[in-house]
Ligand SMILES: [Zn+2]
């Protein structure tokens with residue numbers, strides 16, 4: 040069953056808190072301790088994944104060839120963990136674009152956590168903050184406030200791609216993600232974040248070692264299914280915050296500079312139809328035309344077919360027409 044999407048960008052929880060109390064809450068948390076933790080996390084993930092990528096390329100240049108095991112491990116982990124981020128963290132938990140049974144929610148939350156982009160509740164709160172302030176003051180990763188001209192654009196892209204991760208005010212989860220904080224199971228999954236990140240490395244390492252029957256196999260599993268996967272997927276998600284707010288088309292009115300980017304559709308699993316997404320944030324489908332490749336949307340549709348998810352929100356033709364910019 041499909042239900043109608045909307046363009047609602049308000050995430051403050053008003054069901055269990057009075058509007059006055061919600062209004063009093065700060066939207067971000069100013070804490071030097073928290074900021075230091077964020078910086079350590081961001082720099083560790085950035086440096087370790089870069090190092091892994093450099094080692095992998097150096098080994099290839101030195102003559103090491105990849106077996107189908109490494110390629111398979113890399114692709115499987117990237118897609119499965121990627122879907123955890125896109126269908127789980129993003130479309131389900133942040134935007135409530137479809138309903139799912141608790142076991143499915145837990146699986147999506149664990150897979151998304153393996154991407155090492157922060158605990159579930161933190162990620163959701165941060166992304167809701169982005170939508171509320173998209174390309175306006177308060178947006179943690181807009182590429183549009185860093186000067187004019189070519190170099191201003193480059194500075195903006197660098198900020199929106201990586202630099203923001205080491206210097207932004209953390210979102211107040213009580214304000215932005217109270218729905219998840221009140222959920223005991225998902226709060227627990229969120230608190231166990233580092234275990235899931237560890238599993239995201241352990242699984243490809245064990246798989247590589249087992250399938251090749253050697254420690255070398257375990258090393259290659261760790262390298263390709265762990266570090267290179269981490270490098271690639273982080274860069275794809277960062278391309279959405281940087282490239283997909285600068286380059287591409289803007290067919291729909293979305294009150295920001297988000298774009299649809301065809302070239303990034305497959306590697307981002309459909310997330311690069313970002314102008315569509317900002318126009319209809321709680322649509323389960325980011326690809327809104329038949330030719331807009333949206334692997335995440337296809338997975339959600341497949342899960343709906345087997346009854347694991349339901350109530351997919353999608354915009355009607357009339358809603359899309361109303362938001363279509365005149366040429
Ligand atoms: Zn955006």
Ligand SMILES: [Zn+2]
Nearest residue numbers: 166170316320
């Ligand atoms: Zn979003």
